[in-house]
Amino acid sequence: MKNSAMIEACLACFAACEMCATECIKMISADHLRCIALCRDCAEICALCIKLEQRDSEFSHDVMQLCVESCTACAAECEKFAAHHDHCRECAEVCRKCASECQAA
Template identity: 55%
Template sequence: MTDFKNCIAACLACLIACEKCITDCIKVNNQDCIVICRDCSDICALCARFDARGSKYGSDLHALCAKICKACAEECAKHAAHHESCKECADACKKCAELCAELAKA
């Protein structure tokens, strides 16, 4: 269960970072970042909920979460030098992607 607790924490941290990034990207009309962060935020919320209840579909969802988080990290990294929220989001997404990928294999 420790792995699931770590994953839930990473998913929630990623969700929060994405929401902050969305808010900041709205101000500068960075559509690419907004779109992927919305998807990432939603999948992280769902993944955390599945983990919290011990869903038997968790590994499938972890794989998708890892894929979306990786894509979000890559997009946000493009803007990290100019926007602190993009840097924080990229870091949170990368960590979440790594943990979810590990659990997807389990």
Template identity: 50%
Template sequence: MTNMTHAHSHPDTCFTCAEACERCVTACLEMGDQDSKHHDLTLCIQLCRDCADICTLCGRLDARGSQFSKQFMQLCADVCEACATECEKHADHHAHCKACAEACRRCAEECRQMAN
């Protein structure tokens, strides 16, 4: 049997990031147009949705020991970085964007370490 001791923490990091992204999307959508005078949140929502999907898949692939895990970890890190960069633009005004950016940075760092 394959040793999968790392498989418990990395998928959790990915799933935590996906959850933060989903919460960010929901909060942004609930704000509707009320924030349009400050920031356009469309790109934030789009990147969070992509990031949540990629993180979920990355965590699942790693948990099952997929031969494609390392490739997805690199993609996941790239998507997380893009999402974090966008969410950070709104972090001063929205706690959910700040939390999402922080989760994305953690996930990106861990995915990069695991992919190497």
């Protein structure tokens, strides 16, 4: 499969971001609103990366660059809560890996 490492990283990031957003929503804390928003955006961009890569879209590379930016922003926000919430720590780690794979692709 073409760019299989990037696709695997995007799948893992999608799942981690969805879980993190869900757990942050359950906390009902205004402190986590940006984390929730970035996780949701990041998950959607990761899914789009996978779709465009699979169909060999001419826009795949452009969306991968957006994914790098989205994953980096999401990781930075999740890292603010990483010491207190495992889901935020795990999400930040997975986002960093996804950004790296999309950058390399």
